[in-house]
Amino acid sequence: MMTKKILGGVAIAVFAASLASAAIANDKDTRWERNHPRREQVNERLANQNRRINHELKEGEISKAQAARLHQEDHQIRREERMMASQNGSHITRQEQRTLNQQENAVSHQIGR
Incomplete structure (x- = not known):
């Protein structure tokens, strides 16, 4: 007991x-x-795009090579975001966020084709 x-x-x-x-x-x-709301927004978009790429690959809508290229582009955006943040006390400016979002928009349009 x-x-x-x-x-x-x-x-x-x-x-x-x-x-x-x-x-x-x-x-x-x-x-x-x-x-870090700007960084969080950029990184959330990158994570969402990663899911979209994987989904389209799984569904056969894009090839492995296309998925790899899109992942590489997103990875480059993520590296750029980290580099920008490292130069500004772990933050990114509004203009840096706009620039990163424009780059993400370009990748996003490629995913949806």
């Missing part, structure tokens, strides 16, 4: 600890998004 109580207590403690660590992780994500 005592063992069940101890195990129950341990299980509750582990569960509570996992909830606390999840809350901390969510707080960090929220803080980053709040502090």
